[in-house]
Amino acid sequence: xxxxxxxxxxxxxxxxxxxxxxxxxxxxxxxxxxxxxxxxxxxxxxxxxxxxxxxxxxxxxxxxxxxxxxxxxxxxxxxxxxxxxxxxxxxxxxxxxxxxxxxxxxxxxxxxxxxxxxxxxxxxxxxxxxxxxxxxxxxxxxxxxxxxxxxxxxxxxxxxxxxxxxxxxxxxxxxxxxxxxxxxxxxxxxxxxxxxxxxxxxxxxxxxxxxxxxxxxxxxxxxxxxxxxxxxxxxxxxxxxxxxxxxxxxxxxxxxxxxxxxxxxxxxxxxxxxxxxxxxxxxxxxxxxxxxxxxx
Amino acid sequence: xxxxxxxxxxxxxxxxxxxxxxxxxxxxxxxxxxxxxxxxxxxxxxxxxxxxxxxxxxxxxxxxxxxxxxxxxxxxxxxxxxxxxxxxxxxxxxxxxxxxxxxxxxxxxxxxxxxxxxxxxxxxxxxxxxxxxxxxxxxxxxxxxxxxxxxxxxxxxxxxxxxxxxxxxxxxxxxxxxxxxxxxxxxxxxxxxxxxxxxxxxxxxxxxxxxxxxxxxxxxxxxxxxxxxxxxxxxxxxxxxxxxxxxxxxxxxxxxxxxxxxxxxxxxxxxxxxxxxxxxxxxxxxxxxxxxxxxxxxxxxxxxxxxxxxxxxxxxxxxxxxxxxxxxxxxxxxxxxxxxxxxxxxxxxxxxxxxxxxxxxxxxxxxxxxxxxxxxxxxxxxxxxxxxxxxxxxxxxxxxxxxxxxxxxxxxxxxxxxxxxxxxxxxxxxxxxxxxxxxxxxxxxx
Numbered sequence: 001x002x003x004x005x006x007x008x009x010x011x012x013x014x015x016x017x018x019x020x021x022x023x024x025x026x027x028x029x030x031x032x033x034x035x036x037x038x039x040x041x042x043x044x045x046x047x048x049x050x051x052x053x054x055x056x057x058x059x060x061x062x063x064x065x066x067x068x069x070x071x072x073x074x075x076x077x078x079x080x081x082x083x084x085x086x087x088x089x090x091x092x093x094x095x096x097x098x099x100x101x102x103x104x105x106x107x108x109x110x111x112x113x114x115x116x117x118x119x120x121x122x123x124x125x126x127x128x129x130x131x132x133x134x135x136x137x138x139x140x141x142x143x144x145x146x147x148x149x150x151x152x153x154x155x156x157x158x159x160x161x162x163x164x165x166x167x168x169x170x171x172x173x174x175x176x177x178x179x180x181x182x183x184x185x186x187x188x189x190x191x192x193x194x195x196x197x198x199x200x201x202x203x204x205x206x207x208x209x210x211x212x213x214x215x216x217x218x219x220x221x222x223x224x225x226x227x228x229x230x231x232x233x234x235x236x237x238x239x240x241x242x243x244x245x246x247x248x249x250x251x252x253x254x255x256x257x258x259x260x261x262x263x264x265x266x267x268x269x270x271x272x273x274x275x276x277x278x279x280x281x282x283x284x285x286x287x288x289x290x291x292x293x294x295x296x
Numbered sequence: 297x298x299x300x301x302x303x304x305x306x307x308x309x310x311x312x313x314x315x316x317x318x319x320x321x322x323x324x325x326x327x328x329x330x331x332x333x334x335x336x337x338x339x340x341x342x343x344x345x346x347x348x349x350x351x352x353x354x355x356x357x358x359x360x361x362x363x364x365x366x367x368x369x370x371x372x373x374x375x376x377x378x379x380x381x382x383x384x385x386x387x388x389x390x391x392x393x394x395x396x397x398x399x400x401x402x403x404x405x406x407x408x409x410x411x412x413x414x415x416x417x418x419x420x421x422x423x424x425x426x427x428x429x430x431x432x433x434x435x436x437x438x439x440x441x442x443x444x445x446x447x448x449x450x451x452x453x454x455x456x457x458x459x460x461x462x463x464x465x466x467x468x469x470x471x472x473x474x475x476x477x478x479x480x481x482x483x484x485x486x487x488x489x490x491x492x493x494x495x496x497x498x499x500x501x502x503x504x505x506x507x508x509x510x511x512x513x514x515x516x517x518x519x520x521x522x523x524x525x526x527x528x529x530x531x532x533x534x535x536x537x538x539x540x541x542x543x544x545x546x547x548x549x550x551x552x553x554x555x556x557x558x559x560x561x562x563x564x565x566x567x568x569x570x571x572x573x574x575x576x577x578x579x580x581x582x583x584x585x586x587x588x589x590x591x592x593x594x595x596x597x598x599x600x601x602x603x604x605x606x607x608x609x610x611x612x613x614x615x616x617x618x619x620x621x622x623x624x625x626x627x628x629x630x631x632x633x634x635x636x637x638x639x640x641x642x643x644x645x646x647x648x649x650x651x652x653x654x655x656x657x658x659x660x661x662x663x664x665x666x667x668x669x670x671x672x673x674x675x676x677x678x679x680x681x682x683x684x685x686x687x688x689x690x691x692x693x694x695x696x697x698x699x700x701x702x703x704x705x706x707x708x709x710x711x712x713x714x715x716x717x718x719x720x721x722x723x724x725x726x727x728x729x730x731x732x733x734x735x736x737x738x739x740x741x742x
Contacts, residue, residue: 161434165410166468172346173641175337199336208643239663241642244468256336 087125088118167250173241174255178202182231184261185223196221196261198228204253208240219261228259347709350410351382351403356392361416361423361451368455369414369427369462371495372473376463376689377710382408394426397436404432410466413438414458416451423451427458429465440465446732452497453729463687469641472687475728478502478512478520479681479694479703481721489522489536494685494726496703496716502536509534511552514727516559516579523550533564533581544581552723554596554604555579563587563596563604574606589622599664600639600688605646607633618648618666625666626650633657634723637664638684638691640708647672647682647691659693672706676713679704681721686728694720 092106093115111117118124184193199217202210213232218225243251350373355366374381388402394415403411411430416423424445428438442461446454456473464470475494480487483505489512492499502520503509510531512522520536531549532541544550548567555562562579565572571591577584590608597605599620608624609616609631618626618635626632626648635648644664649657659672659679673679677697684691688708695704695713701720706713 161431161439162429162465163468165431165433165439165466169348169467171335171337176346177642178337239643244641246464246468246470258336258338260338 085123087123089127090124091115091118093117163247166244166247170241170243170247170250174251177241178235178255178257181234182227182259184263185227186263188221188223188261188263190263192221193224193261193263196224198225198259198261200228200232200257200259202232202235202255202257204240204251204255208242208251209237210235210240212236219259221261224259224261231259345380347378347380348409349382349407350379350412351387351406351408353392353398353411353413353415354384354387355415357394357415357417359417361418361425361448362394364451365416365425365455365458366414368452368495369412369459372456372459372471373412373463375473375495375705375707375714376471377707377712378463378467378689379410382406398428398430398438400430400432400436403430408432412462414455414462416455419445421448422446423448423454425451425454425458427462429462450732453493456494457732460687467641469687472685472689472728475686475726477683477692477703477724477726478514478522479719479721479725480510480512480522480723481719487721489520490719490721491520492703492717492719494705494716499717499719511723513553513555513723513725515555518727518730521553521555523553525549530567542581545584546575552595554598556598556602557600561598563598563606565594565596565606571610574604576604587622588619590619592616593619595634597635597637599637599646600644601664603664605635605637607635618646620646620664620666625662625664627666627669634681636682636684636691638708639688641688645688645708647684649680649682649693659691672711673713677701681724683724683726685726692716692724692726694722694724696720 089109091109091111093111094113184196188196196219197217198215198219200213201216202213205211210232213236215225215229219228240251240255243249352366352370352373355362357363370381373379382403386406388399388406390396390399390402394417398411398413400411409432411432413428413430414426416425418424422445424443426443427441429440430436431439440462442458444454444457453474456471456475459473460471462471473494476491477494478489478491481490482488483501486505486508487510488501488505489503489509490499490501503522503524508525508531509522510524512520515521515535521542522534522536523531524534524541525531530547531551533544533550533553534541544564544566546564546566551565551567551572553562553564556579560579561576562581563574563576564584566575572593573586574588574593574596575584576587576596587604588606588608591610593606593608595607599605603621605618605620605625607616608619614628615631616633617624617628617630618632625646626635631651633649633651635646638645638647638661645661646664646666647659647661650660652658656678657680658674659682660669661672662669672682672691673693673695677695679693679695682691682693685705690705690707692703692705695701695715700715701718702715703717703719703721703724704713704715
């Protein structure tokens, strides 16, 4: 029957196109709306500034401040986890030493009868949150990665007092070796000379000889610096005394020297004694022959 | 583009690296960061006695062994010249028994930096000898201690061993007092070989004076060697305790000899037509080769560095000079004799005797190569035959004077000389005693 097909095929296609167009339009409107909202959420408008009154509220039990008694000549400690300290609540306890007619009764809480009194040197607090067990007085020995002395310093390098003593003796020997033949120029007045310092870095070869040197810090006085340079020139090629055989490693490849302009003659008179020969120019004196037990 | 990026990155990296190295250099050069063990050394023009002050606790014990040990150690330390010694009368009041505590602080008040406690006591048939070192900077506990239990007749040498151990602890270089010297000295018509302890005790004639015995030298395992002539026969090399001479490939006289430090090498001076020569070979006398070129070559000696020195001269070479491995190292204008090498704290030093006119000689020293010669004696008689102690801290020599001639020991630190014996002789040699057969000591560094 033809009554069932009242629409033509063209009408059907037009209806489909119209439906699709409506759907696409709705979807587009929806998508445009979402896009608009997402942009709005990314850049919210700045709220207007407004003044707020802050009223501090003090807790009844204040937090403890981290620190210690200030020690003027000691560097502050590096942070480390603090050990818990046993504290006692500030309570009054009955005592046989109490006065019969006290002027004023204690205002703080009274301890329970079976409660042990706090030690005399105990740290007190208004309120104690947790009961920390007593720490044994005998502290465990520190287990550090490096061996050292309890009274040593972090910057210290020596753990053996005997070795430290030997090193100090060897230092004196090396100082004497570099000092031999050196004297500050006498034409500089005492006051100026006393403040002169010339720092020298000497390179030491594997055979202990002075290979080279550099003036790392000049004194600013040309005469003194020249004296130091000429002295070091004479030391070049010479061998330093060997380190003690038991500590053969204490001589490094670099020796840092600090030449002082202080004149020995200035210490007493305040003026340089120019009548004496300058040892820097004089030949090396032979060792004295101080004999004992002989009459010759 | 990529190349440009790489270049820019490289330049940037180089700039950073350069700035870091500059910083490190500046820190080192300016002395701000000085991690050397010696630290920065302050050099001034002043001269002062920088030796540490040392005290040895007095002995209040009536026991002979305690008195001996304490006196021997004190004298040894005085001979070294390494320390400023505190006088006994300055000792603070206190207990000075074997087991008594040392009041280090009381000694510190006297300016003492090192305190030594040495003591001895009888334990059954033996003697316990103890030495302890305290440093003022290290507190009340000893930083070093050594205890040795010995027989009664070994107390004196044990005291020397305690000294050597204490010196080793305090200076990083053990002492050389447990040692002995040997020399040739006139006995009747002939020369005989003698031995003597380093402190002048126990002088003993060791060879038969009916023969002429000369040029003694210590050899491997502490044996004593020398050359001997019987009834004007050629001198032959002998070992003490043996009647037959050692087999050397020479028919002429052997004048003198020396063994290397490890005992593996032997150098001998042998008579040659018109002079003498130095031969070097194994210690058993094999593989001997001539190493000298001078007309006369005598008195061989080994340097601690292993080189061989001797006195050479005559003919074209002129005056006698010290030769080291074939090269003259003493000045040409001086007649040198009897060299020895000291392994000192300042390095190897050559010590020898030089004629100074009027039949007198003086000791001079230089570095191993002969540079920087300086006198060791002057205006104190005629001084000959220097011999270095095993630790290189002292030199022994004969000194002929108007009064007080004898055998002297001079510290190469303080240059103070002490007479240890009245005997005069020649060919002086000094060596360490062999270690005790059985070590019964306890050593501890606290």
